[in-house]
Every structure is written in C-alpha cells, then in structure tokens.
Amino acid sequence: MGKKILLEHVNVEGIHTYEVYRKVGGYASVEKALKMAPNDIVEEVKKSGLRGRGGAGFPTGMKWSFIDKKSGRPRHLVCNADESEPGTFKDRYLMEKLPHLLVEGMITSSIALEANLSYIYIRGEYMWVYRILERAINEAYANGWLGKNIKGSGYDLDLHVTCGAGAYICGEETALIESLEGKRGNPRIKPPFPAVVGLYGNPTVVNNVESLMNIPWIVENGGEEYAKIGVGRSTGTKLISASGNIRKPGVYEIELGITVEDFVMSDEWCGGMQTDRPLKACVPGGSSVPILPAHLLFKTAKDETRLMTYESMSDGGFATGSMIGSGGFIVYDDRQCVVRNTWNFSRFYHHESCGQCSPCREGTGWLEKVTWRLEHGYGSMADIDLLWDIQRKIEGNTICPLGDAAAWPVAAAIRHFRHEFEYHVRYPEKVKDRKHFEHEPWEQVKHLMTKQEAVLV
Amino acid sequence: MSLNVKTQQPVVISEKTLARVAELKSRFPEGKHKSALLTVLHEVQDENNDWLTVDAMDKIAELLNIKPIEVYEVASFYSMYNQKPVGKYMFEFCRTSCCVTRGAEDLIEYTCNKLGVKEGEVTPDGLFSVKGVECLGACGYAPMLQLGDFYHEFLTPEKMDQLIEDCKAGKVEKLSKV
Incomplete structure (x- = not known):
C-alpha cells in the first residue's frame, strides 16, 4: 500500500463528525499555523511542490505568493468544489467522507493568505454534500475554530459554503467568482488575475478541494517531507477517479510515480478490465485531455514505461501524450466507439x-x-477534415480554456483513431446501429479498413 | 429564454424559507447579498413544485433587493433551474461518456419506454419526468440518476422498476435536511 495523506483516516467510523476528526489529530495544523508567520506557511507550501489538483497543475505555493497583500484590501480564499469535469468524482468523495479536512485546509490556508472571509463554492448537484459541509462548518464555529479571535490568536475568519446550479463553466476560476457574486458564469478576461482583482474586486485565491486538503499535512510535517513523496516535480499523492470498463471503478489515492500499467491492471487499484474485452483507449485526466490509444498508454512513444506523473503523462506532447489533468481516468474497451464518445464529449x-x-x-x-453526423452514418470523408479545421479555429481563440477543452478531445480522437472515423463513413449501414462495436468489436472489423497512417498536421 | 407567463401557480415562500434567506444573506458582506441568489433560487424552487414562475423570480428579486432581470438572467443560465413544470419525481440521468460506457443509454431508453414519455416530457399524471443531463460526478458509480438532492447509483432495470414503485408509494425522499 502506498502512502496515504488524504485518505489515511477515511475508514474511521464517524470521521465526518467533529469529535472523531479531532480525536485522530484534526485541526492540529490550525494550531501550528496560528503560531507561524503567514508568509512562512506560503514558503512551506512552495517547498512542498504541491501542484493544483483541479487540472492545470499550477504550483499552489506560487499561486499563493501572487496574492496582493500590499493594497490593504480584504483578501479571500475560495475553494473550487464545482467538480464537473467528466470522469472526475474525487472531490465529492473527499467532501462527503472528510468534510472537516476541507474546513481545516481552508482555515490553515486562509491564515497563510491573511484572508478573513472565505468561501467554499460547491456545484448545485452535490446538494447533500453541501449540507454535510454546512454541518461541519457549524461544528467548527461551535468549537472555536472559526469566528472572531480564533483560539485567542487575534485572528478572525468567517467561512461559508455556497452553491452553484449546474454549469460546468463555473469550474473556471473567474466564472466561479462571477457565479459566487450571484451572476451568470461568464469567465472574465485575464489579466487582471483574481490574485489582484477577484471576488468583489478584492485579491482572491481560488484552489481546488484536493489541493486545499493537502495543506494541513504540509503545515504539520513540512514542505520538504511532502516533496519526498512522488517523483521529480510531481510531488505528493494524487486522487484518481477511475471509471469506465474496469473491474473496480472508484476513487484511489496514489503516490505520484506508480506505473500506469500497475494502476490499471493491479488489484490494488482498477483491477484490470471489466470483462474479457481488451483495452482500447483511455482518457487519463478528465474529458478535456487527449485520449490515448492502448499502445500509448502503458508505454510512451519512446518506449519508456509511462508513469502516473504530470511529466510522464504528458510525455510526447499532444502528439503521443496526454495530461494527468484532474485525475479523471476513463478506460474504454473495444466495445466502445471513439466516434460516439467524441460526439458525446462535443455535445457536453x-x-x-x-x-x-x-x-x-x-x-x-x-x-x-x-x-x-459521422457517428450516425451520414458523414463524408471531408467531414473528418472539417472537424480538424473547426477544432483548430477554436483552440487558443477564447477567453477561457473551455474552448481548448472542447477542441483537444476531438483533435486527439482524429489523430489516433482516424481509421475509425473513416470506417463510419465507409460503412454507414453498420454504424446506424447504436451498439455497432458491441455487436462487432473493432478488432473484428478493422480488416475492412486498409491500414493508414493516422497522422495529421 | 422565453419566460413562462402562461402557466402560473401561486408563489409559496414559507416563514422557514424567509428565515433561511435571511441566514443566507448574512453569509455575504453588506451590499453583496446578491451572492445568495443561486442558493435562494434553489430554496424557492424546492418549495414551488420544482420550477420557477416569473412571479416567484420577481419575489426573489424583492427579497434580495435586486432587479428582476438580474434574477431572470441567472435562472436561465444555470441548468438546474426549471422554467416549466416538471414531474413530481424528475429522473435526471447522466448521459456523459463514463455513464455511457456502463449502459446509461440503455437505461434511459428503458425508463422512457416504461413511463411512456420522451426525454423532457412529463407523464400525464404529473408524477414523473425524464431528463438527460451532463456529467453529475458519479462516473465510478454508473449508470446513475439524480432525484431531488440525492443520487441513485449502480442502476439496473430492476432497480429502476423498484425506484419507480417506491416513488408511486411516496417512499422516496427528495430533499436533504437543512
């Protein structure tokens, strides 16, 4: 078993209650942080090498150091709990099981940022989790961890939870801020970045749930200890949400650096494929990241073992690699149709x-x-090039990364599975049956297609 | 958005909800009470047969001291607010990729056939409606649906039959407790 930082106590009976959480050492990081200089906490987080767990992988300590402390305006910490990236369900699991760890992470991080008013913004669909967090926050207030003059330190902090209402875009930090202000979730143009002009025009840091839950451990044990876990610049542990055609879907905490093959095939994690059908493809980091065909999943194009790290997962760039993203790990066997899946993502x-x-x-x-059109057997060969053309015109031309996120899965699907798109054009009668690959897996029909180099520039 | 002004129902906002609105407003700084809008919309919708009339939205504008248009534009942006009547039990099926790999499409088809409705329609008795929605963050527990505040996961046709029976018998809880 690998090192567990977040899920160490997840199976303790009643861990969602304050009493039990406190008994296993909860809120110790707040006690320690209250005695530290705020900027020293930021330094520890920098040393830890912790990278944002929401998807972008930007170093958390660095993000914190950008917050404007000089202007004297009120500062805010906002927790991004708007988890909506298809394939990702780790934050929900964390908040449902360990609400006090998030509250503790929020308090400790607010101390570092010298913020006195912080919020957790949770997606509206997780309403029962919202109630769990409300209860945890109330317990924290009742026990003196929130409010005025926390534990006699002179530091004041108010923490509240608020909810969204079904908009993926609110996971983008500036859209989240707009939504938190009670508006439509339209992302803002950056700069100015939220660290300077954020919530209510005040300096704001927006962090993912999982990132914030790592903070108590880092503060208690030191950034250097944290950096010892993992490989290179991929430090610590990461929660992976595994789904799709595997035997054991679920949330797993892994030490960054295990091999992808172990993760998929070992009984400790995914437990191999769901049925006897072979692995066809994998989306390793949430729907936005490029899909990888089976032959590029366990090995990189350079024939090196692919690891569950930020660097190894993106080895080869978008041509032959992908991204660890949010850790939404979706596995497809050969009954699944890449074209149908691409249509599904595009609709999303x-x-x-x-x-x-x-x-x-x-x-x-x-x-x-x-x-x-392609999936339902009405497409032409020119449509494949048209798709390529459209996605190129979206990428990089929008205010927020949703445009890129829509473009990348399409590009990667064509890059790696062009022959499957062509199959849909050449055999429209076969693909009009929604379950075409379920009845006739790709392996059985691929001989119909002449082998083609699936590379486009 | 086309505001639904033809189908109306009286707006119900109980004392309990009013107290809740006051508490929600207090979570935000003075002058920033609009921040409570999304949560207040949920609360009012829950109390009014799960959909929002124009009157209900106007009332919310009054409660938060903002203009009605500020409520309309938010209500029309987010997918969880309904501007049309929905079934008492609205099955919101996740239809995004991960759920599809585990049979979501079959399950939606099964449910629609069983209830005799298409996606987006309400059964004549007003009891059920079926809606396809995007990723609900339960990919590892697929296929699944959302009913009120709760998720029903690892669904099969048999479990679906049972859920429908339980709904008819009034045994299914929709709201999580405050």
Missing part, C-alpha cells in the same frame, strides 16, 4: 459553453453536429 462542451466567445459558442455546436 456545446451544452456547457457559456456563449460569450463566438469561436466556442458556434464552434462547439459545429463539433457536435459534425460528430453526430
């Missing part, structure tokens, strides 16, 4: 586009329509 992004920038608003609609 079209549905979730806020409509602010035209390349995304219009482009995602085009992606959805053209992938629908």
Whole structure:
C-alpha cells in the first residue's frame, strides 16, 4: 500500500463528525499555523511542490505568493468544489467522507493568505454534500475554530459554503467568482488575475478541494517531507477517479510515480478490465485531455514505461501524450466507439459553453453536429477534415480554456483513431446501429479498413 | 429564454424559507447579498413544485433587493433551474461518456419506454419526468440518476422498476435536511 495523506483516516467510523476528526489529530495544523508567520506557511507550501489538483497543475505555493497583500484590501480564499469535469468524482468523495479536512485546509490556508472571509463554492448537484459541509462548518464555529479571535490568536475568519446550479463553466476560476457574486458564469478576461482583482474586486485565491486538503499535512510535517513523496516535480499523492470498463471503478489515492500499467491492471487499484474485452483507449485526466490509444498508454512513444506523473503523462506532447489533468481516468474497451464518445464529449462542451466567445459558442455546436453526423452514418470523408479545421479555429481563440477543452478531445480522437472515423463513413449501414462495436468489436472489423497512417498536421 | 407567463401557480415562500434567506444573506458582506441568489433560487424552487414562475423570480428579486432581470438572467443560465413544470419525481440521468460506457443509454431508453414519455416530457399524471443531463460526478458509480438532492447509483432495470414503485408509494425522499 502506498502512502496515504488524504485518505489515511477515511475508514474511521464517524470521521465526518467533529469529535472523531479531532480525536485522530484534526485541526492540529490550525494550531501550528496560528503560531507561524503567514508568509512562512506560503514558503512551506512552495517547498512542498504541491501542484493544483483541479487540472492545470499550477504550483499552489506560487499561486499563493501572487496574492496582493500590499493594497490593504480584504483578501479571500475560495475553494473550487464545482467538480464537473467528466470522469472526475474525487472531490465529492473527499467532501462527503472528510468534510472537516476541507474546513481545516481552508482555515490553515486562509491564515497563510491573511484572508478573513472565505468561501467554499460547491456545484448545485452535490446538494447533500453541501449540507454535510454546512454541518461541519457549524461544528467548527461551535468549537472555536472559526469566528472572531480564533483560539485567542487575534485572528478572525468567517467561512461559508455556497452553491452553484449546474454549469460546468463555473469550474473556471473567474466564472466561479462571477457565479459566487450571484451572476451568470461568464469567465472574465485575464489579466487582471483574481490574485489582484477577484471576488468583489478584492485579491482572491481560488484552489481546488484536493489541493486545499493537502495543506494541513504540509503545515504539520513540512514542505520538504511532502516533496519526498512522488517523483521529480510531481510531488505528493494524487486522487484518481477511475471509471469506465474496469473491474473496480472508484476513487484511489496514489503516490505520484506508480506505473500506469500497475494502476490499471493491479488489484490494488482498477483491477484490470471489466470483462474479457481488451483495452482500447483511455482518457487519463478528465474529458478535456487527449485520449490515448492502448499502445500509448502503458508505454510512451519512446518506449519508456509511462508513469502516473504530470511529466510522464504528458510525455510526447499532444502528439503521443496526454495530461494527468484532474485525475479523471476513463478506460474504454473495444466495445466502445471513439466516434460516439467524441460526439458525446462535443455535445457536453456545446451544452456547457457559456456563449460569450463566438469561436466556442458556434464552434462547439459545429463539433457536435459534425460528430453526430459521422457517428450516425451520414458523414463524408471531408467531414473528418472539417472537424480538424473547426477544432483548430477554436483552440487558443477564447477567453477561457473551455474552448481548448472542447477542441483537444476531438483533435486527439482524429489523430489516433482516424481509421475509425473513416470506417463510419465507409460503412454507414453498420454504424446506424447504436451498439455497432458491441455487436462487432473493432478488432473484428478493422480488416475492412486498409491500414493508414493516422497522422495529421 | 422565453419566460413562462402562461402557466402560473401561486408563489409559496414559507416563514422557514424567509428565515433561511435571511441566514443566507448574512453569509455575504453588506451590499453583496446578491451572492445568495443561486442558493435562494434553489430554496424557492424546492418549495414551488420544482420550477420557477416569473412571479416567484420577481419575489426573489424583492427579497434580495435586486432587479428582476438580474434574477431572470441567472435562472436561465444555470441548468438546474426549471422554467416549466416538471414531474413530481424528475429522473435526471447522466448521459456523459463514463455513464455511457456502463449502459446509461440503455437505461434511459428503458425508463422512457416504461413511463411512456420522451426525454423532457412529463407523464400525464404529473408524477414523473425524464431528463438527460451532463456529467453529475458519479462516473465510478454508473449508470446513475439524480432525484431531488440525492443520487441513485449502480442502476439496473430492476432497480429502476423498484425506484419507480417506491416513488408511486411516496417512499422516496427528495430533499436533504437543512
């Protein structure tokens, strides 16, 4: 068993209650942090090498150091609990099981940022988790960990939970801030970054649930200890949400650095494939990251073993690599259709586009329509190039990364599975059956297609 | 958004909800009470047959001291607010990729056939409606649906039959407790 930082006490009976959480050493990091200089806490987090667990992987300590402490305006810490990236369900698990760890992480981090008013923004669908957090916050107030003059330190902090209402875009930090202000979730143009102008125009840091839950351990044990776990610049542990055609879907805490093959095949984690059907592809970091075909999942293009780290997962760039992203690890066997899946993702992004920038608003609609046409047997060969063209025109041309997130899965699907798109054009009668690959797995029909180099520039 | 002004129902906002609104407002700094809007919309919707009339939204605007348009534009942006009547039990099926790999499409088809409705429709008795929604963050527990505040996971046709029976018998809890 690997090292557990977040899930160490997850199976302790009643760990969601204050009493039990406190008994296993909870809130010790707050006691320690109250005696430290705030900037020293930021330094510890920098030393830990902790990278944002929401998907972008930006170093958390660095993000904290950007917050404007000089202007004297009130500062805020906002927890991004708007987990909506398809394939990702780790934050929900964490908050449901360990609400006090998030509250503790929020308090300790607020101390470091010298923030006196902080919020947890949770997606509206997780309403029962919202209630769990409300209860945990009330318990923290009742026990003197929140409010005025916390534990006689002179430090005041108010922490509240608030909810969204079903918008993927609110996981983008500036859209989240807009939503938290009671508006539509339209992302803001950056700069200015939230660290300077954020919630109510005040300096704000927005961090993912999992990132914040790592902070208590880092403060208690020191950043250097944390940096010893993992490999290179991928320090610590990471929660992976495993789903799809595997035997044991679920949330797993791994030490960064285990091999992808172990993660998928070992009984400790995914437990291998769900049925006897072979692995066909994997989306390793949430729907936005490039899909990897089986032959590039366990080994990189350089024939090196692929590891569960930020660097190894993106080895080869987008041509032959992907990203660890949010850790939404979706495995597909050969009964699944890549074209249908690409259409599914495109529909998702079209549905979730806020409509602010035209390349995304219009482009995602085009992606959805053209992938629908191909999947349902009405496409032409020219449609495949059209798709490629559309996604290129979206990427990099929008205010927020939703445009990129919509473009990348389409690009990767064409890059690695062009022959499957062509199959849909050449055998429309076969693909009109929704379960075409369930009845006739790809392995059985691929001989119909002449082998083609699936590379596009 | 087309505001639904034809189908109306009286707005119900109980004393309990009013107290809750006051508490929600107090979570935000003076002058920033609009921040409570999303949560207040949920609370009012829960109390009014799970959908929002124009009157209900106008009332919310009054409670938060903002303009009605500020409520309309938010209510129309977020997918969890309904501007049309929905079934008493609305099955919101996740239909995104991970759930599809575990049979979500079959399950939606099964449920629609069983209830005799298409996605987005309400049964004539007003009891059920079926809606396809995007990723609900339960990918490892697929296929699944959301009913009120709760998730029903690892669904099968048999479990679906049971859930429908339980709903008919009034045995299914929709709201989590405050």
